[in-house]
Amino acid sequence: MAENRPTSGGVFCFLLKSIFNFASFFYGKGVQIHRLLYQKNIFKTESFEKxxxxxxxxxxxxxxxxxxxxxxxxxxxxxxxxxxxxxxxxxxxxxxxxxxxxxxxxxxxxxxxxxxxxxxxxxxxxxxxxxxxxxxxxxxxxxxxxxxxxxxxxxxxxxxxxxxxxxxxxxxxxxxxxxxxxxxxxxxxxxxxxxxxxxxxxxxxxxxxxxxxEPVCFYRADSPHKQIPLDQLEGKRMTVFSGIGMPRSFQMILNRIGVKSVRNFEFDDHHMFLSRELEDIRKEKSLSRSEGSITTEKDYFRCPGRITQILNPYILKIHMRxxxxxxxxxxxxxxxxxxxxxx
Known part of the structure; x- marks a missing residue:
């Protein structure tokens, strides 16, 4: 009877999980020690009159x-x-x-x-x-x-x-x-x-x-002071890209507005877009016959010149309610x- 041997993929996953567990343990201990040093007044805490x-x-x-x-x-x-x-x-x-x-x-x-x-x-x-x-x-x-x-x-x-x-x-x-x-x-x-x-x-x-x-309006990257009503993009086929901490939330907001996301590009939080990445998004936008592209204000402010020049996307303006x-x-x-x- 053949033995059940772990596959190379299973061994790799086990090792990777062990490494992350090890790193998380020491990260947590580091946080704990850092906090303790302030609580014991070994590290100085600054107070302000304000x-x-x-x-x-x-x-x-x-x-x-x-x-x-x-x-x-x-x-x-x-x-x-x-x-x-x-x-x-x-x-x-x-x-x-x-x-x-x-x-x-x-x-x-x-x-x-x-x-x-x-x-x-x-x-x-x-x-x-x-x-x-x-x-x-x-x-x-x-x-x-x-x-x-x-x-x-x-x-x-x-x-x-x-x-x-x-x-x-x-x-x-x-x-x-x-x-x-x-x-x-x-x-x-x-x-x-x-x-x-x-x-x-x-x-x-x-x-x-x-x-x-809460979504407020859209605006184009090259016309930031010209507001575009949300319903103007309702039913439109759009290519979406973002580099934020919770892209799922962004997608759900667009879905509620009625935007049809035909291509979606998600990057790491705080991602600094390269010209070639934006060019790739523009090519996919054309191939998918999208009617435009959409990103977040956070992404736009990260590199406004490059994003405006290559894609000139719609920017979704939101506020916290x-x-x-x-x-x-x-x-x-x-x-x-x-x-x-x-x-």
Whole structure:
């Protein structure tokens, strides 16, 4: 009787899984030690006189941090307050997008966010600091920790990087001051309710809001100030391309608008498009007899010149809309600027 021997493919998969498990274990330990060094005051934590609001997540990309930073900044700007947005700048697309959309805000970009903040504070008058992607940034003390979780794929396979998408263990949700579930309009109600129950096992008293990425309009890359109504592309055959954390959400939004995606190109988050890649997309667009191409604002701002020159696609403009819990969330934001509060 022949023995059941493992195939070379099975052995390779086993080894690969073992390597990822090993790497995830040490990544998690590194995160734990890094946090402990700040908790024990071995590494110094910086405090500012201004209120610091962190907008972050527990997973790698695709939760909607940039639209939420825009939402909060606009909320304060409309109340005649000036926010400073602190970002690391590794995702230059987000920085360009925020600079374009929020000219009234002070934008601080740099790997040393403490130094950047101090420099801006010495020259400018601001009312609060918005710490972009700040949940794992221990160096700056914050007053309010907002964590975004995408309901379409909340925690991946529950593993820490690089085996999974978690940047920290799920128990870290206990630090969250407020949790915003994004893309809840794209999942069944029971999945959202189950997700909340799961999160409350780590943080029973935490408050929730639910949000969606709401499409506003399209515009052409060469005419960014000329809005095109959403229904103008309804039923149109289009080639779609993106390099974002949650391309599934983008596709679902386009489907709801009524766009017929005949070709779809998905790249890694923060992908810097090469000319040859855009040329390939243009060729496929022609071969598929598409009536045009569509991408996201985030992708457009990453390399606007090249994208405009080669494809001149339609750009989908979206904003973050809170569909539940907005009043409670805004009350928490307002509380930092009531008489006698911090800041």
């Amino acid at each position: 209120t610091v609001i962190s907008i972050g997540n527990l997973t790698w990309g695709g939760t909607g941090k940039t639209p939420m930073v825009e939402y909060i900044a606009n909320y304060f700007i409309t109340r005649e307050k000036i926010p400073m947005i602190l970002a690391r700048g590794y995702g230059k697309d987000e920085s360009k997008e925020l600079a374009n959309k929020l000219p009234a805000a002070q934008l601080g970009i740099g790997s040393d966010r403490v130094a950047v903040a101090k420099k801006i504070l010495s020259k400018s008058s601001i009312d609060m600091i918005l710490l972009d992607d700040g949940f794992q940034h221990w160096r700056i003390k914050r007053d309010f920790d907002i964590v975004l979780i995408n309901a379409l794929n909340p925690f991946g396979n529950l593993s820490i990087l690089p085996r999974g998408i978690l940047r920290e263990p799920m128990s870290s949700l206990s630090r969250a001051s407020f949790i915003i579930l994004t893309d809840t309009n794209l999942v069944p109600r029971k999945e959202t309710d189950f997700l909340k129950e799961k999160i409350r096992t780590f943080n029973p008293p935490v408050e929730f809001a639910e949000a969606c990425h 809170l569909i539940s819990g907005e009043e409670e969330f805004q009350t928490r934001l307002d509380s930092f600027f009531e008489e006698g509060s911090h800041g």
